Amino acid sequence: MSANIPSYSGKRLVILGGGFAGLTLARKLAKSEFQIVLVNKHNYHQFQPLFYQVATAGLEPSAIAFPLRKVFQNNQNVHFRKAEIQSVDFDKKVVHTSVGTIHYDYLVNAMGAGTNFFGNKEIQKRAWGLKSIPESLALRNHILMNFERASSIDDEKKRQELLTVVIVGGGPTGVEVAGALAEMRKWIIPRDYHEIDHRKVKIAVVEASGKLLGHMSEKSHKAAEDFLKSLEVEVYNGIAVDSYNGEEVTLSTGEKLPCNTLVWAAGVKGMPVDGIPTELIDKRDRIAVDEFNRIKGQEHEFAIGDIATMETEKYPHGHPQVAQVAIQQARLLAKNLPRMEKGEPLKPFRYSDKGTMATIGRNKAVVDLPQFSFRGFWAWLVWMIVHLMSIVGVKNRLMIFINWVWNYIFYDQSLRLIISPAKHPKHKEVPPANQMETSSN
Amino acid sequence: MSANIPSYSGKRLVILGGGFAGLTLARKLAKSEFQIVLVNKHNYHQFQPLFYQVATAGLEPSAIAFPLRKVFQNNQNVHFRKAEIQSVDFDKKVVHTSVGTIHYDYLVNAMGAGTNFFGNKEIQKRAWGLKSIPESLALRNHILMNFERASSIDDEKKRQELLTVVIVGGGPTGVEVAGALAEMRKWIIPRDYHEIDHRKVKIAVVEASGKLLGHMSEKSHKAAEDFLKSLEVEVYNGIAVDSYNGEEVTLSTGEKLPCNTLVWAAGVKGMPVDGIPTELIDKRDRIAVDEFNRIKGQEHEFAIGDIATMETEKYPHGHPQVAQVAIQQARLLAKNLPRMEKGEPLKPFRYSDKGTMATIGRNKAVVDLPQFSFRGFWAWLVWMIVHLMSIVGVKNRLMIFINWVWNYIFYDQSLRLIISPAKHPKHKEVPPANQMETSSN
Known part of the structure; x- marks a missing residue:
């Protein structure tokens, strides 16, 4: 071919x-x-x-x-x-x-x-990654489906598993997912899911190194932890995940958390x-x-x-x-x-570090520039503007802008759709691209 | 339970x-x-x-x-x-x-x-339906994937199959899909797919009854056919589909059309x-x-x-x-x-027919009201306003409005994404809802 x-x-x-x-x-x-x-x-x-x-x-x-x-x-x-x-x-x-x-x-x-699951096959088999759009959509469907399942059962133990999301890794992806889920718990669950007590929804971040946003400044580590705690995210800092059997996460402290959803954001x-x-x-x-x-x-x-x-x-x-x-x-x-x-000589690469940033939630972000760092509302605004300007496509920028403004005003998106793929005999014939999604390219 | x-x-x-x-x-x-x-x-x-x-x-x-x-x-x-x-x-x-x-x-x-496949199992197995969002997304992915496949092969016969969409049924869904695909052929294919000659993309509507939009007025039947023909859609009117083997559609006239995509919009x-x-x-x-x-x-x-x-x-x-x-x-x-x-008496149902409409493409629609009917630009505008006002949710209305305006001005959406589902071992555990999609509810 x-x-x-x-x-x-x-x-x-x-x-x-x-x-x-x-x-x-x-x-x-x-x-x-x-x-x-x-x-x-x-x-x-x-x-x-x-x-x-x-x-x-x-x-x-x-x-x-x-x-x-x-x-x-x-x-x-x-x-x-x-x-x-x-x-x-x-x-x-x-x-x-x-x-x-x-x-x-x-x-x-x-x-x-x-x-990067660091060779842990048991976790690889059961954890959710966030390295592509299909993976992100699959995680969304899974979390929303768990809320549906939790609404229609009366087994308390099972329900607690369904309502718990443990995020392994306190880098940008980990804290951003945790913050967004905490806002969903606060603003969406009480309105949408009448049968779920939103206080029972549990969101935890487990970070082995002892530092959230480890690549950022000391002030940012601290601010990220404070922001997460203000959103009632449980932070297990300096603690590792030992094992996960699909129903229960065992931490290095011996503590066990009932948990149906383990998000793996601990490495690439x-x-x-x-x-x-x-x-x-x-x-x-x-x-x-x-x-x-x-x-x-x-x-x-x-x-x-x-x-x-x-x-x-x-x-x-x-x-x-x-x-x-x-x-x-x-x-x-x-x-x-x-x-x-x-035939001209090549120029070597020199990285120019322009700074790093991460957002934890509404009005809650951290920005480290080479010379100074800041956090809170202004950091959040800078984070939004930088991301909005970096996205490819004017229409995409417009759509994101409208979504963000809408969400800021109404605290409530209308995107909670569990769109499960249609099964069709023809799908067998469609090559290839349906392999397990792990790539970011 | x-x-x-x-x-x-x-x-x-x-x-x-x-x-x-x-x-x-x-x-x-x-x-x-x-x-x-x-x-x-x-x-x-x-x-x-x-x-x-x-x-x-x-x-x-x-x-x-x-x-x-x-x-x-x-x-x-x-x-x-x-x-x-x-x-x-x-x-x-x-x-x-x-x-x-x-x-x-x-x-x-x-x-x-x-x-409704009217009991034709052969066609049911191979045709694409349009009765739910997952089915619509699956068809979108399939058509876009066929353009990708057609770009990367040099077998002319196979390519013609991949570039042909035959739509069975000339009701509203059939003519609307055909019209939208014809506009995609005209505006998108030449820009996006450098290796595809857009004139080879073939779109056909097969309607056994001899009338497109059979539930509408005589004037609308005629206008729909004229609109489709002006968009270079081939209309096989008064002709039925005899069989489909996945590569070739055989019509009641004996004519055979190479075709990878058969859309079934012939009945419910x-x-x-x-x-x-x-x-x-x-x-x-x-x-x-x-x-x-x-x-x-x-x-x-x-x-x-x-x-x-x-x-x-x-x-x-x-x-x-x-x-x-x-x-x-x-x-x-x-x-x-x-x-x-x-314990009060019930009132019987009396249907108040407010009229019917269908759109074939940009500035091309037909509207039948109880008293009179019209077509063309004004019908298209009425169609858009009625549909925009009928949709649930202010944000959805806003998003559709922006999309339509964008498309009207630029002739080019940016939604041509083939988002294939991520496979995840956990998916096995997610009940149920993944059955073959045939329902509209």
């Missing part, structure tokens, strides 16, 4: 993944001399920072997803393929995908990161692809690259974003796996690739 | 189905003396007239769905249960559902209609429920009711909307299966039930 890419007299750049890294690179080079083939599992770019709002019924998937083909409507030299990556072959310079084999002159792996890892020399892959499945994001030992193969690990003096274990690193690496590579073609 | 409905000193009214009929009845009686239990397969009311826009990526599901619990936030005496109906037992006065058995004093079956039938005396069920699976919508021979059991068939002088084969009949029957029953309680 050939994937039906038109032949081209110039060089072909194949980009694997349409996340922040891959999309930025493809857009920057869309009008260049390169023929670009963008391969992604989904036919849309997803805006990861707002997955948690999809999972908590605050936004629709379409508000934070953008069709990749629409981005490149005016770029005849960009070819999109919705496909799974099967393997790469550096010697033959080909990528094997579910829609066929694609030859490349330059290859950029921008496949991002998936959930790269998405391994067959064909990449194993000695280049670190223990978090990231690919070792040099200062130009070139895969070590290769000439025309690169990796950018969450899947790459570049050891520098400042970041001896690689850069943080955040959108800004991915975007900056993509922008630099978009300049380095034409330089390579012209 | 008991479904956990609180006990109540007064009478309990159980309503099966939250479509136009069931929702209207529940709203009208929400503040009455009755305890109301509303049972529906989905946790949302769906606005059927716009399913076709979800299927053709013009609207998001959330714009035409409204959470049923949100409707009754302020009605402590209304209890919603998301459940499948398993059977009814008129003698014991109970309904058996997937969440338990519910006793009733009054029962109203408002379960609506599903797709009631949703049979175990326990209703079979002699009361007609050949289209509707339940025979008297002039008060009481199931024949019963005292406290009723059926309203698409699932009921009431033979009257003017409508010897029952009323048309449209929203207006469902709503008017529900309104009348909401008055008759309290009358029954008080």
